[in-house]
Amino acid sequence: xxxxxxxxxxxxxxxxxxxxxxxxxxxxxxxxxxxxxxxxxxxxxxxxxxxxxxxxxxxxxxxxxxxxxxxxxxxxxxxxxxxxxxxxxxxxxxxxxxxxxxxxxxxxxxxxxxxxxxxxxxxxxxxxxxxxxxxxxxxxxxxxxxxxxxxxxxxxxxxxxxxxxxxxxxxxxxxxxxxxxxxxxxxxxxxxxxxxxxxxxxxxxxxxxxxxxxxxxxxxxxxxxxxxxxxxxxxxx
Numbered sequence: 001x002x003x004x005x006x007x008x009x010x011x012x013x014x015x016x017x018x019x020x021x022x023x024x025x026x027x028x029x030x031x032x033x034x035x036x037x038x039x040x041x042x043x044x045x046x047x048x049x050x051x052x053x054x055x056x057x058x059x060x061x062x063x064x065x066x067x068x069x070x071x072x073x074x075x076x077x078x079x080x081x082x083x084x085x086x087x088x089x090x091x092x093x094x095x096x097x098x099x100x101x102x103x104x105x106x107x108x109x110x111x112x113x114x115x116x117x118x119x120x121x122x123x124x125x126x127x128x129x130x131x132x133x134x135x136x137x138x139x140x141x142x143x144x145x146x147x148x149x150x151x152x153x154x155x156x157x158x159x160x161x162x163x164x165x166x167x168x169x170x171x172x173x174x175x176x177x178x179x180x181x182x183x184x185x186x187x188x189x190x191x192x193x194x195x196x197x198x199x200x201x202x203x204x205x206x207x208x209x210x211x212x213x214x215x216x217x218x219x220x221x222x223x224x225x226x227x228x229x230x231x232x233x234x235x236x237x
Contacts, residue, residue, distance in 0.1 A: 017051060020058040031063065044112075067105035068092055071117040073222075074107075078133035080225040083205070083214030088230030092119065092131075106151055108134075108143045116143035120151060127155040128164040148181065169204070 014033040021027045036047045046066035051058045072089045079086040096103050102123060108116040116134035120127050129151065134144040155163050165183045168175035179185075192200060205214060217225060 013051070016058050017049065017061060020051075020061055031061065035063065042112075067107050067117075068096060070107045070109070070114040071105050071119060074114050074117045074135055075131060075133040076226045076229075077135060077222050079229070080220060080222050081136055081218060083217040085217070085229035085233040085236065086226055087233055091230070095119070095121075104154075106147060106154075108147045108150070110138060110141070110143070115141070116147040118147055118151060122158075122160065125160055126162040126164055127151070127158075127160040129166050132166070144177070152181070 017033045021031045021033075024031075033049065036049055039047050046069065047063070048066070049061070049063050052060035068089070072092060076086045096105070096119075099121065102121060104120050104122070106118045106120065107114050115138040116132075118129055118132035120129050122128075132144075132147065134147065152163055163183075165178040165181070167188060168178060170185070175185075194200070204210075220228075
């Protein structure tokens with residue numbers, strides 16, 4: 001059996017795409033090609049409608065909506081507000097490209113403006129939330145709560161047995177937020193090789209030696225912090 005060739009469809013191939021959708025017993029109306037224009041026009045999202053074909057006939061379809069463009073500005077601004085250098089957008093592009101369908105982007109919008117967003121990773125029945133952010137000026141609207149509600153709902157619908165909220169410092173703000181969802185804490189351990197009797201390093205952002213750098217970073221324009229951040233964060237343990 002030969003491997004299927006993967007092509008990106010265009011407008012001219014919409015009829016072939018819809019032929020496959022209409023003939024597939026598990027397809028829904030939301031798989032039709034018309035939704036590509038809906039997402040692009042209404043939300044400004046870039047879409048990639050991938051099709052697998054063999055001998056010129058479509059044998060599988062995968063509609064993709066580009067949500068990274070909605071996630072990254074929210075994430076970058078939140079990281080600036082925390083005083084932490086941000087990962088580059090290319091890092092997340094590579095995650096979505098190589099992890100594939102096990103990675104998913106969630107976005108909460110207010111009048112088309114992204115105000116909270118996250119990326120989840122699913123593996124062996126566990127859904128993890130390594131990256132989640134919301135814009136502080138909209139937090140009184142509980143956008144972050146809606147974001148987690150949708151992630152939990154999706155995890156249940158797709159039969160994940162565990163939802164991992166990610167790590168937090170005990171009793172800080174994020175820890176309390178996660179506790180209200182009845183999350184059960186599990187301690188994490190780090191090991192250090194101490195050379196010549198050196199003391200355990202304190203990498204906590206509450207360490208006084210980091211406080212000035214954090215305050216200065218928080219005062220940077222988001223565009224500057226986003227430009228400088230990726231070259232710095234790659235050297236932070």
